[in-house]
Amino acid sequence: MTFSLAIVGRPNVGKSTLFNRLVGKRLALVDDQPGVTRDLREGEGKLGDLRFTVIDTAGLEDATDDSLPGRMRRLTERGVDMADICLFLIDARAGVTPTDEILAEILRKRAKHVILAANKAEGSAAEAGVLEAYGLGLGEPLRLSAEHGEGMPDLYGILQPLADQF
Numbered sequence: 001m002t003f004s005l006a007i008v009g010r011p012n013v014g015k016s017t018l019f020n021r022l023v024g025k026r027l028a029l030v031d032d033q034p035g036v037t038r039d040l041r042e043g044e045g046k047l048g049d050l051r052f053t054v055i056d057t058a059g060l061e062d063a064t065d066d067s068l069p070g071r072m073r074r075l076t077e078r079g080v081d082m083a084d085i086c087l088f089l090i091d092a093r094a095g096v097t098p099t100d101e102i103l104a105e106i107l108r109k110r111a112k113h114v115i116l117a118a119n120k121a122e123g124s125a126a127e128a129g130v131l132e133a134y135g136l137g138l139g140e141p142l143r144l145s146a147e148h149g150e151g152m153p154d155l156y157g158i159l160q161p162l163a164d165q166f
């Protein structure tokens with residue numbers, strides 16, 4: 001029994017950092033075909049005794065402004081549709097942006113299950129952003145620091161009971 005987890009969020013919130021932390025070196029072969037497939041990275045995730053497929057909805061790191069181009073929306077929707085569970089990252093240091101709101105709306109409509117996480121939550125600079133995240137209407141935000149590995153036991157605590165459903 002296993003499940004797939006899509007890491008969703010606007011550029012620069014820390015998706016790939018979290019992906020790398022969960023996947024380590026167990027990266028699936030990257031599809032080199034031109035087109036949209038190369039923009040979704042898939043790997044074998046490991047967290048404690050859990051094993052699952054992780055999908056990084058990457059490929060838009062060139063989008064630096066806070067906007068949601070059609071390509072980013074389509075890519076996100078594809079990752080969401082593929083996944084049993086979506087881990088929606090916001091940047092706790094930046095707070096909730098208009099693009100976060102749009103992504104939250106997509107997730108509310110399409111995702112089978114959403115886990116909201118406020119990343120970059122290490123230190124006091126993240127407090128305001130964590131509080132803002134409650135306003136997305138996706139429940140209590142999980143505090144994560146993908147870079148420093150903080151919050152991983154809490155992520156495990158949320159995923160472990162869900163994993164039994166798959």
Ligand code: GDP
Binds near residue numbers: 015016017061120147
């Ligand atoms: P992506 O565009 O969503 O895939 O984001 P990346 O994983 O490429 O990370 C964007 C930037 O945020 C990089 O400079 C990371 O080092 C940084 N970053 C990622 N996670 C954290 C974190 O937990 N804390 C802090 N302070 N920075 C982070």
Ligand code: MG
Binds near residue numbers: 016
């Ligand atoms: Mg990335």
